[in-house]
Amino acid sequence: MGIIYALWLRQIRRYTRSSSRLIGTIGQPLLLLLALGYGIGAIYRKAGEGDYLAFLVPGIIAQTVLLSGIFWGLIILQDKRFGFLSELLVTPVSRIKILLGSALGGSTISIIQGILIFLISLLLGFRPYDWLLVIPALLILIVMSISLTSLGAGIASMVNDFQGFQGINNLLITPLFFLSSALYPLNNVPRPLAIISSCNPISYMVDAMRFFLSNSTHFGIEKDLIVIGITLVLTVTFAVDRFNKIEM
Amino acid sequence: MSEIIIKADKLVKKFGEFKAVDSISFDVKKGEIFAFLGPNGAGKSTTIKMLTTMLHPSSGILKMAGHDVTKERDSARKTFGIVFQDPSLDEELSAFENMDLHGVLYSIPKKTRYKRIEELLKLVELWDRKDSMIKTFSGGMRRRLEIARGLLHEPKILFLDEPTLGLDTQTRNLMWEYVRKLSNEKGMTIFFTTHYLEEAEDIAQKIAIIDNGKIIAKGTTKELCKETKTETLEEAYLKLTGKTTRDESSADNNGLNFKTAMRNRNLR
Numbered sequence: 270m271g272i273i274y275a276l277w278l279r280q281i282r283r284y285t286r287s288s289s290r291l292i293g294t295i296g297q298p299l300l301l302l303l304a305l306g307y308g309i310g311a312i313y314r315k316a317g318e319g320d321y322l323a324f325l326v327p328g329i330i331a332q333t334v335l336l337s338g339i340f341w342g343l344i345i346l347q348d349k350r351f352g353f354l355s356e357l358l359v360t361p362v363s364r365i366k367i368l369l370g371s372a373l374g375g376s377t378i379s380i381i382q383g384i385l386i387f388l389i390s391l392l393l394g395f396r397p398y399d400w401l402l403v404i405p406a407l408l409i410l411i412v413m414s415i416s417l418t419s420l421g422a423g424i425a426s427m428v429n430d431f432q433g434f435q436g437i438n439n440l441l442i443t444p445l446f447f448l449s450s451a452l453y454p455l456n457n458v459p460r461p462l463a464i465i466s467s468c469n470p471i472s473y474m475v476d477a478m479r480f481f482l483s484n485s486t487h488f489g490i491e492k493d494l495i496v497i498g499i500t501l502v503l504t505v506t507f508a509v510d511r512f513n514k515i516e517m
Numbered sequence: 518m519s520e521i522i523i524k525a526d527k528l529v530k531k532f533g534e535f536k537a538v539d540s541i542s543f544d545v546k547k548g549e550i551f552a553f554l555g556p557n558g559a560g561k562s563t564t565i566k567m568l569t570t571m572l573h574p575s576s577g578i579l580k581m582a583g584h585d586v587t588k589e590r591d592s593a594r595k596t597f598g599i600v601f602q603d604p605s606l607d608e609e610l611s612a613f614e615n616m617d618l619h620g621v622l623y624s625i626p627k628k629t630r631y632k633r634i635e636e637l638l639k640l641v642e643l644w645d646r647k648d649s650m651i652k653t654f655s656g657g658m659r660r661r662l663e664i665a666r667g668l669l670h671e672p673k674i675l676f677l678d679e680p681t682l683g684l685d686t687q688t689r690n691l692m693w694e695y696v697r698k699l700s701n702e703k704g705m706t707i708f709f710t711t712h713y714l715e716e717a718e719d720i721a722q723k724i725a726i727i728d729n730g731k732i733i734a735k736g737t738t739k740e741l742c743k744e745t746k747t748e749t750l751e752e753a754y755l756k757l758t759g760k761t762t763r764d765e766s767s768a769d770n771n772g773l774n775f776k777t778a779m780r781n782r783n784l785r
Binding site: 355 | 614
């Protein structure tokens with residue numbers, strides 16, 4: 270337990286000491302929240318769809334966790350490149366513990382970032398549908414962050430350079446976000462887009478958040494929870510498997 | 518005095534068809550200072566990686582303080598400390614935090630841990646900088662801290678993989694003086710690699726030279742000189758390994774060499 274805590278604490282320390290990382294992973298969601306929330310909000314209302322901010326905020330919280338989760342998972346790549354992973358891997362600590370401590374640290378950070386975005390959205394005028402339902406929304410947030418940090422950690426174990434890192438950013442994070450239900454309702458989009466979005470686990474995470482925070486759902490909460498559960502199992506298995514295969 | 522602490526027997530490491538280490542055997546005695554020399558890409562790093570459990574040998578036996586390195590990995594890991602060729606500190610933690618994390622990973626109880634950290638940091642003259650972030654440290658300070666960290670769990674064997682690379686003469690002398698002290702006073706076994714042959718000649722009690730994955734000579738400096746009819750270790754070494762240069766990076770290409778590591782740091 271002490272070992273996992275120490276590895277967790279290491280990540281938290283790195284986070285609190287680097288303001289550029291904080292700004293880097295919270296800046297983009299914040300920008301989207303302001304630009305889209307206010308910019309598109311007016312048109313959205315005119316189109317008769319109601320309050321766009323209520324629709325958008327769960328999506329932006331999900332994006333924050335997506336961005337920050339994968340980013341903090343990829344910290345393993347940094348450890349690999351800057352040599353610290355060698356130090357970790359020759360200690361008599363099992364790889365599972367090393368992965369667990371580091372990934373839990375990463376997901377804690379994503380959770381904090383998600384909560385920060387939630388608080389900022391309150392300042393912008395967002396109100397949750399029912400304050401009690403914020404609790405299950407937080408649980409979704411936690412599961413989501415563990416899932417996405419694992420995904421990041423798994424990928425980081427496979428990649429060996431930062432060029433690869435850039436590619437992941439462009440080929441994975443961006444489509445996962447834009448081809449989900451985070452920004453637009455899936456009711457009226459062209460069929461191909463609707464199909465793609467329905468295959469994207471992020472859509473279900475956003476949908477579940479939206480269910481608890483804004484009382485609207487596209488897929489239905491049962492379906493959301495099933496997909497979120499499966500995604501969690503798959504991503505964690507992926508991370509463990511890949512991390513175990515790292516050879517220095 | 519003749520207790521054998523590291524035993525390698527017909528050790529092989531293959532990467533695909535390529536034999537990076539080709540059936541090498543050697544013994545290191547307890548308390549001995551052992552130098553492992555060879556040109557770039559000869560198999561030095563691969564051997565150290567197998568010794569320190571980072572790579573699985575393809576075949577052969579490897580024993581460390583009585584523990585089979587492949588079968589009792591965690592017990593073997595507790596017996597050694599290592600100073601890697603490439604930097605391996607967490608830049609965004611302080612000196613103390615780096616030491617403390619290491620101590621936790623080796624399950625050293627808090628009280629003992631703090632006491633030893635203080636002793637070791639004082640010894641490497643970094644105690645007054647204990648709360649500074651590593652990113653503010655010079656190359657020499659980092660190396661000193663890495664040595665202190667490698668000693669924190671009181672290992673029986675200390676591996677030093679090109680520990681003096683990039684250090685100034687003062688720091689280098691200090692470091693070797695300290696290593697010698699560890700060997701004399703604590704009976705610690707030292708296993709090191711270096712490209713500076715005068716260092717090896719000065720410090721090592723026993724030398725093995727590896728080339729193309731095979732050990733081509735073993736013995737004391739005297740024995741090697743006698744065998745090759747030369748005056749110094751450097752002459753003996755050159756006679757044994759030839760005068761042509763080798764590729765910079767080792768053939769097992771997952772071993773980041775120092776240059777790549779430095780390049781990566783600059784990319785940051």
